[in-house]
Amino acid sequence: MDRRWLRFHLFARQCPEAFRDANLRGRYLETSQLAASYTHYLDTLNGQRRLDEIRRFHSLEYGAKKERILALVESTSN
Numbered sequence: 400m401d402r403r404w405l406r407f408h409l410f411a412r413q414c415p416e417a418f419r420d421a422n423l424r425g426r427y428l429e430t431s432q433l434a435a436s437y438t439h440y441l442d443t444l445n446g447q448r449r450l451d452e453i454r455r456f457h458s459l460e461y462g463a464k465k466e467r468i469l470a471l472v473e474s475t476s477n
Contacts, residue, residue, distance in 0.1 A: 409431070409434070437456075437468045440468075
């Protein structure tokens with residue numbers, strides 16, 4: 400499957416009317432943005448480093464996952 404197509408349908412195509420509750424809509428939007436950033440970061444890693452990162456990431460709680468993604472985005476933008 401084409402990665403661009405998959406990314407678009409997973410992350411870029413937003414459907415705000417899908418959730419009537421503003422809080423729920425905001426949470427899904429935030430999660431989608433975080434996931435897009437993280438998958439872009441994963442694409443920069445070679446196979447072994449990607450596997451190690453995914454294993455490390457999987458063991459984290461949600462708050463720690465969010466902090467990790469934000470730190471990675473900040474470090475790659477500098």
